[in-house]
Amino acid sequence: MSSSTEWPLWEVFVRSRRGLSHTHAGSLHAPDAEMALRNARDLYTRRNEGVSIWVVPSAEITASSPDEKDSFFEPAGDKPYRHPTFYDIPEGVKHL
Amino acid sequence: MTSAAVPPAPVTPASPDTGTASPTAGPPALHAAALALGDDALVLSHRLGEWAGHAPVLEEEVALANIALDLLGQARVLLSLVGDEDELAYLREERAFRNLQLVEQPNGDFARTIARQLYFSVYQNLLYGHLATTDSPLAPLAAKAVKEVAYHQDHAEQWTLRLGDGTAESHERMQRGLDALWRFTGEMFQPVPGLDLDWQAMREQWTARVTEVIEKATLGVPEGPQSGAWAAGAGREGLHTESFGRMLAEMQHLHRSHPGASW
Amino acid sequence: MATAHQPPSTAPHHTAAGAADTAALESAFDAAVAADERIEPRDWMPDAYRSTLVRQMAQHAHSEIIGMQPEANWITRAPSLRRKAILMAKVQDEAGHGLYLYSAAETLGASRDDLLDKLHSGRQKYSSIFNYPTLTWADVGAIGWLVDGAAITNQVPLCRCSYGPYARAMVRVCKEESFHQRQGYELLLALSRGTPAQHAMAQDAVDRWWWPSLMMFGPPDAESSHSEQSMTWKIKRHSNDELRQRFVDICVPQAESLGLTLPDPDLRWNEERGHHDFGAIDWTEFWSVLKGNGPCNEQRITQRRRAHEEGAWVREAAAAYATKNSERKEATA
Numbered sequence: 001m002s003s004s005t006e007w008p009l010w011e012v013f014v015r016s017r018r019g020l021s022h023t024h025a026g027s028l029h030a031p032d033a034e035m036a037l038r039n040a041r042d043l044y045t046r047r048n049e050g051v052s053i054w055v056v057p058s059a060e061i062t063a064s065s066p067d068e069k070d071s072f073f074e075p076a077g078d079k080p081y082r083h084p085t086f087y088d089i090p091e092g093v094k095h096l
Numbered sequence: 097m098t099s100a101a102v103p104p105a106p107v108t109p110a111s112p113d114t115g116t117a118s119p120t121a122g123p124p125a126l127h128a129a130a131l132a133l134g135d136d137a138l139v140l141s142h143r144l145g146e147w148a149g150h151a152p153v154l155e156e157e158v159a160l161a162n163i164a165l166d167l168l169g170q171a172r173v174l175l176s177l178v179g180d181e182d183e184l185a186y187l188r189e190e191r192a193f194r195n196l197q198l199v200e201q202p203n204g205d206f207a208r209t210i211a212r213q214l215y216f217s218v219y220q221n222l223l224y225g226h227l228a229t230t231d232s233p234l235a236p237l238a239a240k241a242v243k244e245v246a247y248h249q250d251h252a253e254q255w256t257l258r259l260g261d262g263t264a265e266s267h268e269r270m271q272r273g274l275d276a277l278w279r280f281t282g283e284m285f286q287p288v289p290g291l292d293l294d295w296q297a298m299r300e301q302w303t304a305r306v307t308e309v310i311e312k313a314t315l316g317v318p319e320g321p322q323s324g325a326w327a328a329g330a331g332r333e334g335l336h337t338e339s340f341g342r343m344l345a346e347m348q349h350l351h352r353s354h355p356g357a358s359w
Numbered sequence: 360m361a362t363a364h365q366p367p368s369t370a371p372h373h374t375a376a377g378a379a380d381t382a383a384l385e386s387a388f389d390a391a392v393a394a395d396e397r398i399e400p401r402d403w404m405p406d407a408y409r410s411t412l413v414r415q416m417a418q419h420a421h422s423e424i425i426g427m428q429p430e431a432n433w434i435t436r437a438p439s440l441r442r443k444a445i446l447m448a449k450v451q452d453e454a455g456h457g458l459y460l461y462s463a464a465e466t467l468g469a470s471r472d473d474l475l476d477k478l479h480s481g482r483q484k485y486s487s488i489f490n491y492p493t494l495t496w497a498d499v500g501a502i503g504w505l506v507d508g509a510a511i512t513n514q515v516p517l518c519r520c521s522y523g524p525y526a527r528a529m530v531r532v533c534k535e536e537s538f539h540q541r542q543g544y545e546l547l548l549a550l551s552r553g554t555p556a557q558h559a560m561a562q563d564a565v566d567r568w569w570w571p572s573l574m575m576f577g578p579p580d581a582e583s584s585h586s587e588q589s590m591t592w593k594i595k596r597h598s599n600d601e602l603r604q605r606f607v608d609i610c611v612p613q614a615e616s617l618g619l620t621l622p623d624p625d626l627r628w629n630e631e632r633g634h635h636d637f638g639a640i641d642w643t644e645f646w647s648v649l650k651g652n653g654p655c656n657e658q659r660i661t662q663r664r665r666a667h668e669e670g671a672w673v674r675e676a677a678a679a680y681a682t683k684n685s686e687r688k689e690a691t692a
Binding site: 138142145146148149150151152153154155156157158161162164165168169171172175181182185186205206257258259261262263265266269343346347349350351354356357358359 | 424427428431434435436437438439440441442443444447448450451454455457458461496546549550553554556557662665666669670671672673674675676677678679680683
């Protein structure tokens with residue numbers, strides 16, 4: 001019916017307080033970026049949930065494919081030496 | 097409601113604060129000012145509340161309700177300075193209300209609602225902005241409200257731009273909305289007793305801002321007079337337009353049907 | 360390359376050589392669900408799982424949007440400014456919840472406009488409860504206490520639904536809705552303890568809303584068409600009858616504290632079962648309302664459709680402005 005005028009979809013990221021990073025909150029429709037920001041403020045921070053908002057056109061997000069999951073993420077799974085718990089330190093050694 | 101089972105005697109238009117005075121009441125001029133600003137916020141909030149379930153897009157349901165809630169919050173604080181908020185809202189007759197005629201105008205289409213929002217929010221933002229810098233007892237309230245009102249103004253301006261510079265139809269509707277409400281704008285600069293502000297300067301600032309937005313939106317600033325055949329300031333003196341009586345009838349009927357009841 | 364909302368590739372699924380792949384994908388999907396892992400938008404999923412979810416999320420969103428109407432009916436008549444503010448905030452939340460849920464449905468490639476078209480043309484339904492009228496102020500309280508109470512009973516398990524975006528939307532909805540039920544209860548309590556006329560108003564509202572609220576859990580398990588598959592997929596975690604029983608057990612003591620009665624002569628505690636027994640639900644009424652013969656079906660859809668149609672020029676204007684503006688920006692760049 002009115003699909004020709006359907007407003008584009010935007011992804012909304014909200015910083016809930018200073019010191020934290022922006023986190024994906026959801027999406028919404030808006031005709032342009034200015035309105036997307038305002039709609040996001042009205043919809044996703046009604047209860048004081050945010051101090052800063054990003055909006056990104058959903059179409060502009062490039063996502064990794066679940067089909068490539070193995071080649072993307074598994075190689076990182078066998079490198080335990082990247083994690084501090086990999087190393088044995090004698091008891092009593094401090095500040096390490 | 098805090099008070100007795102018997103509603104107060106109807107308030108006469110000449111003295112809006114008799115019969116509803118509370119122990120916290122201040123001097124009459126402050127009352128008159130709080131009542132005028134409180135009634136503006138109360139009535140506009142009610143009109144915006146009528147949009148619930150009818151907005152042109154879901155995102156706008158949320159936006160309009162936010163503005164209505166801000167205004168209702170302001171109204172409650174202001175009316176409570178004068179007396180019991182519910183007695184004042186629900187038990188005064190039409191002629192005792194001190195709001196501008198502008199805010200009681202029916203919603204019309206979305207363009208007319210936006211025109212009303214534009215005219216009023218620019219005014220309210222200036223008024224509260226100036227009031228916040230005075231030593232008025234209302235200054236702290238104004239300082240808090242001005243942040244809300246700045247957002248209302250932004251909302252109205254964004255929509256004025258989009259409707260004015262959108263399609264041929266939206267352009268025409270927006271122009272019609274601006275024209276239809278223009279004659280209610282002169283009243284805004286009628287000095288309100290108890291508010292020591294430079295009303296003439298406010299009028300100039302208001303005109304400059306509204307002109308800028310209207311022109312940017314490719315629309316024309318209305319050319320007619322800024323007040324009707326009645327003297328400007330009629331609403332502040334308790335003279336309202338016909339639709340206001342029906343609005344109050346709807347708003348007050350339940351409360352008045354149960355005298356003295358608590359809700 | 361794919362965007363976050365693009366439906367996942369279904370290629371392996373449709374090629375002859377892909378039959379074995381599909382079986383592998385399906386068993387991986389089943390294993391993930393069984394292990395209580397979340398399914399995310401671009402994961403492979405069976406077509407039926409996808410369509411069940413889109414339908415359910417859409418109907419849930421529609422219910423929030425239509426559900427604004429019976430309560431908005433009282434915003435302009437709320438009897439105190441405090442109640443008016445609460446009611447406005449609540450109706451606004453419902454619009455917000457509708458938006459969260461439409462956006463969850465959009466993660467599966469559905470478009471909101473398309474879903475709204477389906478609502479407006481009657482091809483998708485919303486909760487039948489909103490086809491009952493709000494006749495008095497007390498109905499606002501009864502909706503909060505009973506209708507929102509039933510909705511919360513239904514929704515809390517959905518926070519653990521296997522589909523990630525739906526579960527996350529429900530976490531947000533449930534968090535926000537906790538005030539809805541409490542305000543309804545408080546509203547009824549004020550009426551119940553108020554004047555005799557107010558008390559009678561409250562009792563009348565509870566009498567009218569009790570049975571329709573019990574119907575909100577859907578038909579009895581034996582007759583529920585989608586239940587079993589949805590349970591396996593962990594879209595649904597408890598049966599209709601189980602949730603209905605839980606709701607009745609919660610409401611009985613709450614009604615007592617309210618000083619109101621529930622309109623069911625057969626309602627009594629069953630020591631043996633450890634639950635309340637309750638009377639037979641009139642399923643003829645349920646099916647009849649569902650088929651469009653409720654007191655407000657016509658009115659609700661007409662208002663929704665009118666708001667949408669009358670808003671078309673506004674949406675078009677904003678879209679036209681956005682196009683012009685980006686062209687202007689390009690021209691000056």
